[in-house]
Amino acid sequence: MIRRRLCLLFLLTGMTLFAYSQGLLFQANDKEIKERTSLQIFQEGTIPCFTKNFQLSFELSIRDFDTFGYVFLLKEDQGKTQYSFTDTYLYGENSTFKFNTDGKENHYSLNLLNDALAYQWIPVSFAFDLQQDVLTIRIGDNEKKITSLGLKDTFCPHLFFGRYDYILDMPTFAIRNLKLEGDRSHSYTFPLNENEGEEVHTSTGEVLGTVVNP
Numbered sequence: 001m002i003r004r005r006l007c008l009l010f011l012l013t014g015m016t017l018f019a020y021s022q023g024l025l026f027q028a029n030d031k032e033i034k035e036r037t038s039l040q041i042f043q044e045g046t047i048p049c050f051t052k053n054f055q056l057s058f059e060l061s062i063r064d065f066d067t068f069g070y071v072f073l074l075k076e077d078q079g080k081t082q083y084s085f086t087d088t089y090l091y092g093e094n095s096t097f098k099f100n101t102d103g104k105e106n107h108y109s110l111n112l113l114n115d116a117l118a119y120q121w122i123p124v125s126f127a128f129d130l131q132q133d134v135l136t137i138r139i140g141d142n143e144k145k146i147t148s149l150g151l152k153d154t155f156c157p158h159l160f161f162g163r164y165d166y167i168l169d170m171p172t173f174a175i176r177n178l179k180l181e182g183d184r185s186h187s188y189t190f191p192l193n194e195n196e197g198e199e200v201h202t203s204t205g206e207v208l209g210t211v212v213n214p
Contacts, residue, residue, distance in 0.1 A: 024174060025037070025063070026161065028067045028069070028171055030067060035213055036162060038163040038164055043208075048188075050156070052130055053127070057179045060174075061121050061175075062172070070084055070085070074158075085099050085126075096109055107146045116140075122140050124140075177189070190202055
């Protein structure tokens with residue numbers, strides 16, 4: 001009986017460690033700039049264009065509440081518009097997520113308890129309705145619709161997580177199950193379960209991303 005319980009405990013512990021081992025962990029502000037993690041989805045010349053609508057989604061886990069900054073920067077490749085999603089520790093029991101037209105306007109802020117975020121996988125999604133000019137943001141159980149972003153009928157997303165160009169401040173976080181979904185011919189899933197290297201593969205094995213300092 002004791003042996004059975006020890007075996008069960010070992011299996012459960014192993015399963016828990018395996019669950020937390022999935023995804024891509026970003027080294028952040030507690031590291032030197034050159035050691036911080038950068039993830040780029042799509043290279044120049046391979047960026048797809050979505051029409052009518054598309055959705056960006058992933059699971060997010062915040063790992064350190066003493067760090068803050070950009071989670072991702074989303075650039076519209078055919079224009080100058082850039083959107084950012086950030087996380088900031090409020091020096092207490094809360095943190096705040098913000099979605100912005102980068103450098104211009106904050107569209108949404110959401111305060112959440114740190115205890116509800118720490119080491120949890122939180123589903124996050126951004127659904128762009130390009131025809132109606134509406135963005136629906138979902139973070140965990142929270143939902144917000146944003147209108148009048150100035151969205152056009154076509155959006156060609158160039159996506160950067162973590163460090164990029166002028167973006168140096170970033171929280172310590174992990175993501176997994178990254179998806180960009182539109183019509184059937186333009187849907188991409190990135191499990192982010194690579195064991196080594198800097199190439200980022202889709203679920204079908206296609207290399208469509210690059211990571212530095214994973």
